[in-house]
Amino acid sequence: MRVTTVPTVATPGEDAQHTPGVQVDVYVKPGDAKRALREEALQGLCGTPKELSPKWLYDERGSQLFDDITRLPEYYPTRREREILLAHAGDIARLSGADTLIELGSGTSEKTRLLLDALEEAGRLARFVPFDVSEAFLRRAASGLAREYPGITVHAVVGDFERHLGQLPNGGRRLVAFLGGTIGNLKPAQRALFLRQLSAGLQPGDGLLLGTDLIKDRERLYAAYNDSAGVTAEFNRNVLKVLNRELGGNFDPDAFEHFAPFDEKNAWIEMRLVSRRAQSVWLSTLRKQVDFAEGEVLRTEVSCKFHQQQVASELSAAGLTLAEWWTDAAGDFALSLAFKR
Template identity: 50%
Template sequence: MTPSTTGDATGHFTVERRIAADHLTRALRADAQAGLTESPKSLPPKWFYDARGSMLFDRITRLPEYYLTRAERMVLRANAPRVAELTGARALVELGSGSSEKTRILLDALTAAGTLRRYAPLDVSESALTAAGQALAAAYPGLAITATVADFETDLALPEPSAGPRLVAFLGSTLGNLDTEQRAAFLGRLRQALTTEGDALLLGVDLVKDPARMLRAYDDGQGVTAEFNKNLLTILNRELDADFDPGAFDHRAIWNEEEERMEMRLRARVTHSVKIPTLDLTLDFLRGEDLRTEISVKFRREGLEPELAQAGFTLEHWWTDQQERFAVLLAVPA
């Protein structure tokens, strides 16, 4: 497929599409076919984010129980000037950029340092990239913004090495949504792509802490997270012509101590069946059976550092908030 490029009249902000128009539909069908027929049933969390899901998640990030976004912003604000000094990045790449709100902290530091020439956000949502890119183009008139519609799980779409040194930001503890094998594969591909002298990785990760605090973050008192979780069923109904009844499921947040990860699940309230005609599939749920909708691995430095080393990265700096809830780390190709 030949990528298409669009932009404003000045070329200051461009969007390049590197996935087919039906990519998400095909990917959702494949994930649903695979995940809903295994035992236990599961789906990856990337399918939460339709327009309503994105709105609900934005509300979640503002809830008092949800510490992750506030803690990461705190760490970025405290250390972004140091990141700019250490990297001298000419290109900032952000994987899974979404609204690019937290990115402004890095953009401010890198532009103040005088090195940054390009911001290259990557996301599967063209509408999110366009909205964020247009806002940033107005706020940073001297910056080239080259957005790419792509799925970082299969296409990292980094700017060419000549744009370097490149700083790749992977924030929001999105790494925690990948299991051990998926993380190894992702970090390995990223290491292979970072070939320019001075290239670096800026990674945001949530840390292991008191399970009660983490459980509150994934099961808030207002029920917003429950609504967010159940919205996945509405997405499946709309996109796959399924007949899930969201009222037949309860939201559950579980701390999996053995794997050191939070899990979000939808638990069947009664024994029932669900039809997905698009996949020619009938699902049987027993009362109390779970559909796992998210894993969110929580990290320790002593565990993550060897993972990075195995992929070919050297962890150079590790910054946390005062309560050591969340870490932002800088790693470089070994």
């Protein structure tokens, strides 16, 4: 699952504009998200099979629900990644030699503070680049980080990592952090393109710190995405409320059942909304009717699971060399440190 903020562009906050040491570059324009949702809905809801990008799960309510998910006993990735960072942030700072930390999908940068602290303690930290899609949220976060770390420059970038990787600021020895297992939301072809584009913007010696969820016992994987409290089900169905609000739809969320099985062939968890009955939905903004058969699936997310050799191979294909591989004590999650060749 992604750890990111809402995919909408809100009115810019004022704090960052008046905080010393903060620069904000904006590449997502007002209306971009709504246009993208319209285009994707036309293709994804009217095709077979029906599918939407997971980024539409994360409006304000969806982001709150995902935060709740990370605290559930069944959902291990957030805790396991933090465990690795607590144990190895100092190693990451030392081995990367970075003076600039870039975080893709930064959100609140909560876990990233462990890296910032380690780089600061190593005496190298000069700049932090939080990269996310929500301008208002990112401006507030950048302002807060500048106050917490007064000796550094905070250069925030408002962008979509699937479109604006070429806009990452240059200079210094850079470490790009892509945490939370978000890379798993990209299917293999999308993932290969993402890694190539990211690598193309790096200089030899720049690093990538990548978080990946690992293949494990299938019952544990299933439980993590089908929790007993029903929070993930509510999170998944919330995307229908987003479609109702943004596209003038009349989806009945209760007419869809949440189901997230593990696909053995593709090695991913597949988040599905399954139509409980034959039904038709009207999207007034698109002037389009979408028909669902009983049992028909709308796929809202995939979450790929990995093993070490696969990660090393995909990084190598993009021109990145795996240097270090750390897991939590249980071997559930991994952080990879790779460098541009």
